[in-house]
Amino acid sequence: MKKYNRQKRAKYGQNYIKNPSIARVLLKQSDISGKDTVLEVGLGEGVFTAELLKIAGKVLAIDIDEENISRARRKFRKEINEERLFLKTEDALRFVHKFAELPLKHADYKLFSSVPYNISSQFVKKFLIKKPMPKSAFLILQKEFADRIMGKGKNSVLSVLVNSFFDVKVLSELKREVFSPVPSVDSVFVGFYLKEDIPAEILANLGDYKDFVRAGFTEPIKTVEKYFSKFLSKKDLQELAGKQGFKLKDPSISLSAKDWELIFRAWKSGADI
Numbered sequence: 001m002k003k004y005n006r007q008k009r010a011k012y013g014q015n016y017i018k019n020p021s022i023a024r025v026l027l028k029q030s031d032i033s034g035k036d037t038v039l040e041v042g043l044g045e046g047v048f049t050a051e052l053l054k055i056a057g058k059v060l061a062i063d064i065d066e067e068n069i070s071r072a073r074r075k076f077r078k079e080i081n082e083e084r085l086f087l088k089t090e091d092a093l094r095f096v097h098k099f100a101e102l103p104l105k106h107a108d109y110k111l112f113s114s115v116p117y118n119i120s121s122q123f124v125k126k127f128l129i130k131k132p133m134p135k136s137a138f139l140i141l142q143k144e145f146a147d148r149i150m151g152k153g154k155n156s157v158l159s160v161l162v163n164s165f166f167d168v169k170v171l172s173e174l175k176r177e178v179f180s181p182v183p184s185v186d187s188v189f190v191g192f193y194l195k196e197d198i199p200a201e202i203l204a205n206l207g208d209y210k211d212f213v214r215a216g217f218t219e220p221i222k223t224v225e226k227y228f229s230k231f232l233s234k235k236d237l238q239e240l241a242g243k244q245g246f247k248l249k250d251p252s253i254s255l256s257a258k259d260w261e262l263i264f265r266a267w268k269s270g271a272d273i
Helices: 002-012 020-028 047-055 066-075 077-081 092-101 117-128 143-149 157-165 200-204 206-218 224-228 234-244 257-268
Strands: 037-041 058-063 085-089 110-114 136-142 166-174 187-194
Touching (some): 020 047, 020 136, 020 166, 037 047, 047 058, 047 110, 058 066, 066 077, 066 085, 077 085, 092 117, 117 143, 117 157, 136 143, 136 166, 143 157, 143 166, 157 206, 200 257, 206 257, 224 234, 234 257
Parallel strands (some): 110 136
Antiparallel strands (some): 166 187
8 A cells, every 4th residue: 555655645746744744834934814814725645734624714625536536525624514625626737727617706815835946837827826826835945956947047938927927935845754755855845925016017927927927038038229219219128228227238038127117118118117
């Protein structure tokens, strides 16, 4: 049975934290409270589910593995009967399209997940840069991937988009030995806090904004002046550069999330920002 469980975890890219004390310490670093509905993606053996039920108002837990859902139904009968816990067998990467079926209000939930390393990028794209965005998210991630999201080293499409919508902070570094099976990479516990001042132009044109940023990274690398000249006049770019501190000769991919936001808004509103 243990060998079978190891094979299943390998199939789904799962590394579990089994110690409730560690789960408790990590969740104390979150901003989850009794007023909140939490979406837990990948409940595993229910270690974090049990701790989430102690601090959150309601928990919706999904897992791709029916065995994990069945175990949770037996373990948390009381909370299910009280309608504090909702369970669903679901592939996380398909789930985001089905919010209407679930007891969650748009833009009114928080997210927790120990994200399988092999779907980290897809997971973040589905849950953090697509509506409805959580008020905050607390994710266990591979450290190297978390560094990329935070733009350490160099920017990427994902780092610009995530940082356009969230303040991101590493809350804890995790020893490999706390996981089962023990991973070959380092992991961190990361908090994502939805910004309150996201410009309305970006939220209303989310698809356009993502395409705008994506094109800037996929086309042959150009300077700020050359890439954005098809969107804004040189005068408008110079004004934005003076305000933000970047240079027209800088590579466009070196711009911060805030720079991308301002240039996009200027383009959408005719430079009247």
